[in-house]
Amino acid sequence: MSHTPAYVVALDVGGTSMKGGLVSENGVVLLSERRPTPRADGPEAVVTAIRDFIGHLAETGDGNPAGVGLAVPGLVSEDTALYAANLGWRDIPAQDFTDLGVPVVLGHDVRTGGLAESVLGAGRGAADFLFLPIGTGIAGAMIVDGAPYGGAAGWSGEIGHIPVFPDGEQCACGQYGCLETYASAASVGRRYAQRAGLENAKAEQVVVSDDPIAIEVWDEAVEALSLALATYTLLLDPAMIVLGGGLSQAGPALFDPVRTRLVKRLSFREAPPLLPAALGVDAGMLGAALLGWRAAGRPDLGASWDVDVRAAPLVS
Amino acid sequence: MSHTPAYVVALDVGGTSMKGGLVSENGVVLLSERRPTPRADGPEAVVTAIRDFIGHLAETGDGNPAGVGLAVPGLVSEDTALYAANLGWRDIPAQDFTDLGVPVVLGHDVRTGGLAESVLGAGRGAADFLFLPIGTGIAGAMIVDGAPYGGAAGWSGEIGHIPVFPDGEQCACGQYGCLETYASAASVGRRYAQRAGLENAKAEQVVVSDDPIAIEVWDEAVEALSLALATYTLLLDPAMIVLGGGLSQAGPALFDPVRTRLVKRLSFREAPPLLPAALGVDAGMLGAALLGWRAAGRPDLGASWDVDVRAAPLVS
Incomplete structure (x- = not known):
């Protein structure tokens, strides 16, 4: 009997730090953490750091997320990080960001925050x-x-x-x-x-x-x-x-x-x-969670979530 | 046996003049004419002038167009001319513009020209x-x-x-x-x-x-x-x-x-x-023809049309 895992890994990759979380299909943020972005160590080191962070977050769950959503800077399509001047990236396939073998969807950082404000935040409706x-x-x-x-x-x-x-x-x-x-x-x-x-x-x-x-x-x-x-x-x-x-x-x-x-x-x-805005500094990570659920074949999720983080940010 | 009429009536309504035409399903402009817009005579007079012009154009065909497309200024939805400051219009239903009993689709004047340049003109592809x-x-x-x-x-x-x-x-x-x-x-x-x-x-x-x-x-x-x-x-x-x-x-x-x-x-x-631009002053009328074919249930038409009016405008 197959069982759909009940969470996705969501990551918002900034130039200074990465905000990560596990988000359930009901929009509950099961876990959130922050790590530094090792930008000074070069493009490949950042990819490795993302892979490790995703692995760590997944392990804190049952090791088997339904999907991964990743908000990254620069020019990006759903399946490739095409170009990011500040990270030195060129044409990095989405699958390079994890070795978990689960589907991954990428999004542009600001637009992923906008997606979250649209579905979950101030722009609802x-x-x-x-x-x-x-x-x-x-x-x-x-x-x-x-x-x-x-x-x-x-x-x-x-x-x-x-x-x-x-x-x-x-x-x-x-x-x-x-x-x-x-x-x-x-x-x-x-x-x-x-x-x-x-x-x-x-x-x-x-x-x-x-x-x-x-x-x-x-x-x-x-x-x-x-x-x-x-x-x-x-x-x-x-x-x-x-x-x-x-x-x-x-x-x-x-x-x-x-x-x-x-x-x-x-x-x-x-x-x-x-x-x-309603989601504060968590907009990117929450948008990445929506992308993760899209990767998992659940683009319908989000509209019914009840997220209110205006009072206290999830990731501090 | 029913027979689909082979043309639509297309009208581009400007503040000074109206450009009208009959356009076949192959994009052939069978006829084009221009009439003044009787703006000084008030909102209702302009509606009547449009109705008369459409009737006249249709008669020049077989009296039975497949649909009517109308490009008008102001705020407009497909089925209502909501507001036009320069014509004094408020909430005029599309059907008021013709007594032929055929489907009518309205479009905003500039955006209807843009539609034509998109489907038939410089923006193809x-x-x-x-x-x-x-x-x-x-x-x-x-x-x-x-x-x-x-x-x-x-x-x-x-x-x-x-x-x-x-x-x-x-x-x-x-x-x-x-x-x-x-x-x-x-x-x-x-x-x-x-x-x-x-x-x-x-x-x-x-x-x-x-x-x-x-x-x-x-x-x-x-x-x-x-x-x-x-x-x-x-x-x-x-x-x-x-x-x-x-x-x-x-x-x-x-x-x-x-x-x-x-x-x-x-x-x-x-x-x-x-x-x-490729379509010159005819963009609005040609866009209205595309709207007329949409009214007639043929949104597929246009892409294969071969229109080149850059050399000589159709409506002079």
């Missing part, structure tokens, strides 16, 4: 929306007709590099006036430190500071975001915009002025609602 | 691209996963009003620095006339002029377009960008500098190819 995590960098997941949209070749969602101020400051990417260079958490901290003559500063400080320089830096971040979101709204007509990532923890200090400016930048149409 | 007609105004049809994408509520594609120069000139829409206010054919003519102190001017003159003022106005139009296309590319990763409308007649004077600037505005990815 919305077929068309933008999921925008604002952290060290800025990239978006565009949910289109109910699914994350990759574009013609998998490079969609680079909203962090649209030119919001065409004659603005130079971005690390080489271009000028990119959204990311004004509005990412890292940029807000860096720009304040530079102008205030400090060694360094955190975005969290800037948001709450009364210093006129901090207020100016924050105002420019808000203006850049409003311009980018007005552009997205005019092009894609989303039902909502879901803001996530570290900077979204700023709460009303972010949402209120961005909402006001977004409305002001739109003349002949209403602004879509701005909502906070 | 591309599942993901932008069709951008540049005329009096600027609006785009976004082809996503093989079909025109309307967004959450049907308002997508308003690329003419994205803020390319956030501190720029005021647009007729009330906002500042919109693409359309720099790069539409009407704006290029208007801006040159204003700066050169002329009563009026045409974009065609500006494009070929040696006058430094004309060169500056054209340069700003090219810059605005490049910024908008870089933004579109970063967000949606299109396989190509198809430029149409009156301004695309400028040929290399438009395509060459826009291509150069688009490449320059993208640092970590290649620019998609820029191609001229």
Whole structure:
């Protein structure tokens, strides 16, 4: 008598750390752990570390998961990690990531987070929306007709590099006036430190500071975001915009002025609602769990799961 | 014995004129005519004029078309013209547009042109691209996963009003620095006339002029377009960008500098190819013919049609 294993292994691979978990078919996170990504040791070492981590997580179960879901950066198809500049990867088949002999499905990191917000989080019930995590960098997941949209070749969602101020400051990417260079958490901290003559500063400080320089830096971040979101709204007509990532923890200090400016930048149409992401730092791992269940032939799972991690992250 | 009629009635309803035709199941345009849109006479008069035009076209056939396809402006679903500011329409059922008792399918004007370029024109074989007609105004049809994408509520594609120069000139829409206010054919003519102190001017003159003022106005139009296309590319990763409308007649004077600037505005990815539209002013009517065949239960038609109207428009 065959028995379908009751869990999948889910892994969200970032440049610094990997968040892993075991997730049941009812959406219960049976286990979650974090390990460092050994990026400095080269592309092959990262693949080996992923293989070991998956093996370890599976063993903590009964050693026999129904499938594996993996969120990775760069250019990715369901069965191949095609290219990741920051990990040095080229054309790595999904099966290389595990020796368990179970089906594996890969997903793009940001779009896998968007999938989770779509099925389990703030975007439940919305077929068309933008999921925008604002952290060290800025990239978006565009949910289109109910699914994350990759574009013609998998490079969609680079909203962090649209030119919001065409004659603005130079971005690390080489271009000028990119959204990311004004509005990412890292940029807000860096720009304040530079102008205030400090060694360094955190975005969290800037948001709450009364210093006129901090207020100016924050105002420019808000203006850049409003311009980018007005552009997205005019092009894609989303039902909502879901803001996530570290900077979204700023709460009303972010949402209120961005909402006001977004409305002001739109003349002949209403602004879509701005909502906070529901899944926090676990979005990627939970999206990977959905991919794992797809690998296991259960794409139907997820809609009935009851996941609420807003209060406390699963993986700390 | 029942006999399927061998043609549909196709109508492209613009603010100034309506282009109509009879199109066979092999894609042969059996007849094409143009009539003025009696917009000044009110919303109901336009509906009546459409009904009369469709009746007249059908009569010129055997009076019994297989279906009717209608491209209309504003907010539209397949079976209702929901809202059109410039025609004063609200919630007009598709069946009101004909008394022939045959199935009718409606489509948004720009997206119906995009459908035609997708199935019959420059975008054949591309599942993901932008069709951008540049005329009096600027609006785009976004082809996503093989079909025109309307967004959450049907308002997508308003690329003419994205803020390319956030501190720029005021647009007729009330906002500042919109693409359309720099790069539409009407704006290029208007801006040159204003700066050169002329009563009026045409974009065609500006494009070929040696006058430094004309060169500056054209340069700003090219810059605005490049910024908008870089933004579109970063967000949606299109396989190509198809430029149409009156301004695309400028040929290399438009395509060459826009291509150069688009490449320059993208640092970590290649620019998609820029191609001229293939169907010219007939795109809307041909797209309406595809909708007419869908109404008739033949969504399969189109891919095998051999339409080449680049040399001479069908409807003049």
